[in-house]
Amino acid sequence: MGLKARLVHLARTGEVPVFAVVGGGYRSAMHQLRHADGIRIVTSPRHASVLLIAGTFTEAATETVNRVHDQMAGPRVTVGWGHREPMLAPTRANPAGDTSEIAAVIRRQFHDVVTGAIQPEPPLLPDVDPVEWRGVGPYGHGGTGMTGGTPYGRPLALRAPDRDGLELDQVPVTIGPWFAGFPPGLALRVSLQGDVAQAVEVVTTSVVSSGPPGVFTRALHEPTPIRDLEMARARHHLEWMADTLLIAGADRLSLRADRLAETIQPGDVEHVTRLTAAARRSLLRLMTLRGVGVLSADIDMVGLGPVARAAGFSDDRRTPEPAYRDIGFQPVTHDVGDAWARFAQRAAEAAQAVDLAARAGSHRAFGSGEVEAPDGHHQAGETGPADRLTSMLDAVLPGMEWGDLVTTVQSLDIDMESVFFGRPPT
Amino acid sequence: MTTLGIGIQVAAMLVGGAYVLAVADRLIGGSGSNVRSAFSYPVKRLSFLMLQPVTTTERPDLAAWILAPSLLLGLAAVGAVSIPIGGPSPGGDIPAGLVLFGAAMLIVLVAVFIFGWAPNSVLPMIGGYRFAAMVLSIGIPFSLVVLTTAIPAESLSVGTIVESQSSLWYLLVQPLGLPIYLITAAAIAFWGPFDLPEGTDLAGGIVAEASGARLAMWRFARAALMVTLSLMGAAVFLGGYLGPVLPGWLWTVIKTAVLLILLALTGRTMARIRVQRFVWFGWVVLLPLALVDVFVSGWVAL
Numbered sequence: 001m002g003l004k005a006r007l008v009h010l011a012r013t014g015e016v017p018v019f020a021v022v023g024g025g026y027r028s029a030m031h032q033l034r035h036a037d038g039i040r041i042v043t044s045p046r047h048a049s050v051l052l053i054a055g056t057f058t059e060a061a062t063e064t065v066n067r068v069h070d071q072m073a074g075p076r077v078t079v080g081w082g083h084r085e086p087m088l089a090p091t092r093a094n095p096a097g098d099t100s101e102i103a104a105v106i107r108r109q110f111h112d113v114v115t116g117a118i119q120p121e122p123p124l125l126p127d128v129d130p131v132e133w134r135g136v137g138p139y140g141h142g143g144t145g146m147t148g149g150t151p152y153g154r155p156l157a158l159r160a161p162d163r164d165g166l167e168l169d170q171v172p173v174t175i176g177p178w179f180a181g182f183p184p185g186l187a188l189r190v191s192l193q194g195d196v197a198q199a200v201e202v203v204t205t206s207v208v209s210s211g212p213p214g215v216f217t218r219a220l221h222e223p224t225p226i227r228d229l230e231m232a233r234a235r236h237h238l239e240w241m242a243d244t245l246l247i248a249g250a251d252r253l254s255l256r257a258d259r260l261a262e263t264i265q266p267g268d269v270e271h272v273t274r275l276t277a278a279a280r281r282s283l284l285r286l287m288t289l290r291g292v293g294v295l296s297a298d299i300d301m302v303g304l305g306p307v308a309r310a311a312g313f314s315d316d317r318r319t320p321e322p323a324y325r326d327i328g329f330q331p332v333t334h335d336v337g338d339a340w341a342r343f344a345q346r347a348a349e350a351a352q353a354v355d356l357a358a359r360a361g362s363h364r365a366f367g368s369g370e371v372e373a374p375d376g377h378h379q380a381g382e383t384g385p386a387d388r389l390t391s392m393l394d395a396v397l398p399g400m401e402w403g404d405l406v407t408t409v410q411s412l413d414i415d416m417e418s419v420f421f422g423r424p425p426t
Numbered sequence: 427m428t429t430l431g432i433g434i435q436v437a438a439m440l441v442g443g444a445y446v447l448a449v450a451d452r453l454i455g456g457s458g459s460n461v462r463s464a465f466s467y468p469v470k471r472l473s474f475l476m477l478q479p480v481t482t483t484e485r486p487d488l489a490a491w492i493l494a495p496s497l498l499l500g501l502a503a504v505g506a507v508s509i510p511i512g513g514p515s516p517g518g519d520i521p522a523g524l525v526l527f528g529a530a531m532l533i534v535l536v537a538v539f540i541f542g543w544a545p546n547s548v549l550p551m552i553g554g555y556r557f558a559a560m561v562l563s564i565g566i567p568f569s570l571v572v573l574t575t576a577i578p579a580e581s582l583s584v585g586t587i588v589e590s591q592s593s594l595w596y597l598l599v600q601p602l603g604l605p606i607y608l609i610t611a612a613a614i615a616f617w618g619p620f621d622l623p624e625g626t627d628l629a630g631g632i633v634a635e636a637s638g639a640r641l642a643m644w645r646f647a648r649a650a651l652m653v654t655l656s657l658m659g660a661a662v663f664l665g666g667y668l669g670p671v672l673p674g675w676l677w678t679v680i681k682t683a684v685l686l687i688l689l690a691l692t693g694r695t696m697a698r699i700r701v702q703r704f705v706w707f708g709w710v711v712l713l714p715l716a717l718v719d720v721f722v723s724g725w726v727a728l
Contacts, residue, residue, distance in 0.1 A: 007473040014470030043629040046481055046637045049474075073481045073637035114477065129484075173548045181627045195552045195701070247626045249618050249698035251455045284697040287619060292700070402552055403700055406627040 015040045016110040019048035022184040023055030024417045025211015031239045031258045036103035043180035045071040050106050054081035061207035066124040075120035077113045162193050177207050181406040185416030197405050200397040202390055208416050216373040220380045223364035230357040235261045236374040237350035240413050250282045267358035272351040289340035293408030304385050305376025310345035311337030317372035323365040339411040375413055386418040436506045443653030450687045455694035475642035483545045483635050491544035498537040499647035505530040505654040509661050510585045512675035519585035528569050535561040545635035553623035553631025556701050560613055563708030567716035568610035571603045574720050575662040577727045588666035595665045602719040604663040611655040618693030622701055656685035
């Protein structure tokens with residue numbers, strides 16, 4: 001057996017590095033896949049062998065998905081998961097089943113492409129510069145002096161004053177829409193000076209399309225059991241906590257939050273508070289979140305749900321709801337309004353939600369065209385809080401170090417599905 | 427011992443230690459994996475990376491990108507050479523081994539920075555910037571706590587420092603030493619919770635664009651660096667090869683493995699620190715504590 005054959009023999013049953021592009025309706029499913037046996041979700045396509053396209057997308061996603069596809073080092077193979085847009089990268093298999101089914105499909109495809117049973121996929125885009133070399137200006141780059149210009153279609157750095165009054169290079173880059181640190185579908189145009197974002201602009205092309213309606217969408221139009229609403233809220237917040245912990249590098253706790261989101265039952269308040277205490281012990285507050293992304297008091301936060309409540313606004317659509325009043329609902333709040341307050345707020349709301357679910361009996365709530373979803377106040381036919389959160393990014397983020405910028409975006413819990421379709425997250 | 431003998435010894439320690447670290451890291455951080463699969467995990471992962479092609483980016487600094495992993499591995503090896511493994515070496519130690527080690531560890535900054543610079547891509551570049559800020563903040567406390575162990579031993583040779591611990595380990599003589607050393611060593615090896623250059627918030631940072639053999643080489647070099655730092659920690663704070671019953675080299679292996687597992691544990695369970703917070707921590711907390719360590723040790727030695 002030659003060296004290559006030996007390597008293939010060892011590698012084919014190894015863990016599969018997967019880069020996931022997540023569209024509408026597959027947020028929770030991706031959380032479960034993250035700890036499926038033999039699967040490793042990687043943050044850079046360069047490290048991946050399998051491209052997973054999960055959920056639903058708009059046509060505008062095609063170019064970005066193809067680009068991600070071509071960035072994979074290979075031997076590469078694309079797998080779909082319940083996605084219905086054939087114009088995206090051609091997929092080998094496209095099951096609509098549960099986590100264990102897709103995990104088995106991914107392992108199978110990886111095995112086959114590593115052993116050579118199937119051909120690795122060729123690139124989808126031509127390997128050419130977006131713009132031809134034009135050779136304008138003193139150095140042929142099209143700018144003035146030694147900066148500026150867009151040789152080969154890539155903008156070069158420009159000099160601009162920094163926060164200390166020095167003139168330093170500023171590089172314009174677009175990060176997203178499939179960047180691991182952002183919610184799927186969010187892309188930002190950032191002017192970076194070193195690791196500080198000096199200007200931020202949200203790219204407004206929608207790439208994710210809306211998945212099937214969830215329990216909060218139903219609650220807009222018909223009274224829904226509080227038990228269902230609150231359990232969905234608890235799961236949503238726990239998954240969000242798992243994301244926060246993952247981006248903060250606390251892998252073990254992130255896994256624990258994901259598992260809890262999967263198995264949580266009404267009344268499991270203890271489990272949630274223990275998870276929160278463990279997060280505190282991991283120094284999440286002290287090292288990562290405290291003092292980051294403070295929202296100033298002049299921002300209108302009414303209707304922004306946990307984001308508003310974390311800043312001390314006792315604003316909750318559940319308060320006037322008779323059914324919630326009957327079971328003794330009181331909104332929880334935190335002050336300060338930084339990323340840690342938002343973490344503690346959602347943790348407390350998750351604990352409160354499982355408690356409410358246990359006490360809800362057969363109570364039903366909403367149905368009046370308004371609902372308090374996990375991300376805030378939604379009204380039928382209106383764009384939701386995610387839309388407002390997105391539009392304040394360009395004012396909140398400039399001046400932040402890149403890591404703080406990512407922490408802040410994550411702490412706002414922006415669901416891009418909801419931004420473009422004005423529907424509560426599921 | 428011959429040069430070749432030392433070379434083989436260092437290589438064996440680095441490879442073995444890297445394997446122990448990979449397995450420990452897998453057992454702690456892996457999801458739904460059983461113990462048996464953790465032992466084969468490093469081998470399978472290495473095999474896959476060797477099969478994966480090395481991708482490139484648009485107009486990278488290719489020479490730097492190729493050289494950086496070798497530089498990192500070379501620095502880890504140079505740092506390890508001055509540490510006696512099985513017992514006092516008959517040919518005598520490198521006279522100023524501690525200085526050689528300290529110098530090699532601070533040049534790690536160069537290897538990491540150019541590995542972030544070379545791909546001509548924004549997220550790896552930020553990873554490089556971050557590491558520069560980190561090493562500038564903890565370079566002094568790191569060097570100070572290592573050099574402080576030379577005060578009671580009255581020698582810069584690592585062998586003499588180990589021998590001088592025959593009655594009491596410096597872990598107990600200089601209680602501030604090992605904690606500061608482990609924190610700063612984890613930062614120099616950009617290991618969690620100080621893995622800022624490779625953070626999830628940078629989609630992998632300096633390694634975001636690396637694949638295949640290049641990534642495998644970088645991963646191994648980093649693991650080797652962790653081993654070297656743990657070897658030195660075991661030598662200057664835990665009495666190195668000194669210990670009853672068992673042969674000296676086994677004591678070195680056990681003590682080094684304990685430090686490696688400790689680092690693996692904190693790396694996967696704690697939240698990553700913000701870079702501003704880390705710089706503050708380095709200058710305001712670690713540096714004064716390291717100075718206290720120097721003064722107290724000097725006082726005791728007088």
